[in-house]
Amino acid sequence: MKNLITLLLLLPTLSFSQHEEMIKKIYDETLTDGHVYENLRVLCKDIGNRLSGSPEAAAAVEYTRQLMESYGFDTVYLQPVMVPHWVRGKKEVVRAINSEKHGTFEMNALALGNSVGTGSDGILAEVIEVSGIDEVNELGKKVEGKIVFYNGEMDPTIINTFGAYGGAVIQRSSGASEAAKFGAKAIIIRSVTNRQDDIPHTGSLRYKPLINQIPAVAISTNDADKLSQVLKEQKLKVYIETHCKQLPDVLSYNVIGELRGSEFPDEIIAVGGHLDSWDVGEGAHDDGAGCMQAIEAVRLFKALGITPKRTLRAVMWMNEENGLRGGREYARVAKEKNEKHIAALESDSGGFQPLGFSMSGTDEQKDQVKKWRDYFTPYRVWDFTQNGGGADIGPLSPQGTLLIGLRPSTQRYFIYHHTPADVFEVVDQRELELGAASMGAMMYLLDQEGLK
Incomplete structure (x- = not known):
């Protein structure tokens, strides 16, 4: 009996040792x-x-x-x-037109996944910058006919970067439909990353039912900063050309x-x-x-x-x-x-x-x-x-x-x-x-x- 009790007491230790x-x-x-x-x-x-x-x-x-x-x-x-x-199709073109200090300049861009394309005619329109979807809703019809530029950043103070990503990615996933319901022609988003570089990030968007589907692209964080600075100095038009489509x-x-x-x-x-x-x-x-x-x-x-x-x-x-x-x-x-x-x-x-x-x-x-x-x-x-x-x-x-x-x-x-x-x-x-x-x-x- 004593041996049995001893064995029962040792079983958890033996199991741990075997698993270890x-x-x-x-x-x-x-x-x-x-x-x-x-x-x-x-x-x-x-x-x-x-x-x-x-x-x-x-x-x-x-x-x-x-x-x-x-x-x-x-x-x-x-x-x-x-x-x-x-399918993405031909390489994207995102080009700022005739800025006063920088002239015409290209931006590093990728169309967002599931986005409709502009076709070969492209889209040329004035750009309006926002920090997030709430600001689009505040502007309402003021974005009509424009390209909405979402420039919300990942919060660098959040140590778990997935938490920071979650706070910014809504611009990518929902930004197109939120802007389209007020008549925007297209959207540009700041790439969802915590790094400053010239590399654009793609990713999926979701169009909402019964809302016009508009083209959507992401630009690199360096280009986002440049575009934002130019917009502080003057009004600006941007040309977007993408050839993506859903088969x-x-x-x-x-x-x-x-x-x-x-x-x-x-x-x-x-x-x-x-x-x-x-x-x-x-x-x-x-x-x-x-x-x-x-x-x-x-x-x-x-x-x-x-x-x-x-x-x-x-x-x-x-x-x-x-x-x-x-x-x-x-x-x-x-x-x-x-x-x-x-x-x-x-x-x-x-x-x-x-x-x-x-x-x-x-x-x-x-x-x-x-x-x-x-x-x-x-x-x-x-x-x-x-x-x-x-x-x-x-x-x-x-x-x-x-x-x-x-x-x-x-x-x-x-x-x-x-x-x-x-x-x-x-x-x-x-x-x-x-x-x-x-x-x-x-x-x-x-x-x-x-x-x-």
């Missing part, structure tokens, strides 16, 4: 023989940017399918989803690789990122990094001979950038099949040094995961305090799924976000591998311990 040992193996395997960096190189350099509906997006579907098959996942399959097909939806796919659970196969743990990217750059941080980290997290189970208790899925969601069709379709099918996702883990904040995990779920679910923090602190992954999961896994929330987001350092992300600068070379191998190992370790604990 396996998590070290997960990190060691990734840092010494990981595949995530090379897999990202192939995705970025051999395929490139992957906007939904493009040939490159189709190539990425096939590449990730074959990659997961090569790792011997139990099942690899494609989940059909209809996605938008927006009919096309068939694409979510790519899913699965290891079947040995004890609780009906309990599913999904891990993933979004396979699509914008049509500029290579989509390295956004979100090639997350996709390759997710595949690596599941590969680690195979490499280390871990037999999962629960079913593990690596999911490459399609069309997060300008529609979220993949995430919504995945959740719809899961509900239709009555699948039980106990947890879903997403990496969509770049391949930077991991600092922790955010969560969205019940207090009981979150408290259980927070108890695992000590497993991660030796790897400098310590912050389990943030709320939130991820865009692609968000549609699973109504099904009671615990949503978990990998949270790396945020300070450099918006240098590259939605730009031509988001290329493989700006991803650090060790930081990328540490993120993949952290995801693998979290999957391991979720698999071994389950959720109450």
Whole structure:
């Protein structure tokens, strides 16, 4: 009896020691023989940017399918989803006309995703500067016939740059319709970034129903400052020419690789990122990094001979950038099949040094995961305090799924976000591998311990 009591008291310690040992193996395997960096190189350099509906997006579907098959996942399959097909067309022209001090000058610009184009005739109109949507509503009909220039900045005093981004991005997502309802002809926005440079940032806008759709472009922060200064000195006209358009939806796919659970196969743990990217750059941080980290997290189970208790899925969601069709379709099918996702883990904040995990779920679910923090602190992954999961896994929330987001350092992300600068070379191998190992370790604990 005494020996039994002693054993029961030791069980939590033994369990911690076993998990601690396996998590070290997960990190060691990734840092010494990981595949995530090379897999990202192939995705970025051999395929490139992957906007939904493009040939490159189709190539990425096939590449990730074959990659997961090569790792011997139990099942690899494609989940059909209809996605938008927006094309940028010829290079944008945004030109200030005959300013008194600077003459005519070009600005570095990108059309916003889903924007209508101006066509070859372009648009020439007087520019009016505003600091945000509230100011447009105050001006009302005074913006009629004009180009509205949204020059609201990301707040540099907010340390978590995603918070600063959230405060400024509404100009991009809703600015066109808000200006159009008062008769504006087009909008220009300051690129949503906390960096001063000459690189414009694209990103998706959303047109509101029954409001005229007007062209929308982003200019670099340096050009935004220059334009603002000129407007303080004089009235100014700007010429905008874009050739983007929305084509009919096309068939694409979510790519899913699965290891079947040995004890609780009906309990599913999904891990993933979004396979699509914008049509500029290579989509390295956004979100090639997350996709390759997710595949690596599941590969680690195979490499280390871990037999999962629960079913593990690596999911490459399609069309997060300008529609979220993949995430919504995945959740719809899961509900239709009555699948039980106990947890879903997403990496969509770049391949930077991991600092922790955010969560969205019940207090009981979150408290259980927070108890695992000590497993991660030796790897400098310590912050389990943030709320939130991820865009692609968000549609699973109504099904009671615990949503978990990998949270790396945020300070450099918006240098590259939605730009031509988001290329493989700006991803650090060790930081990328540490993120993949952290995801693998979290999957391991979720698999071994389950959720109450």
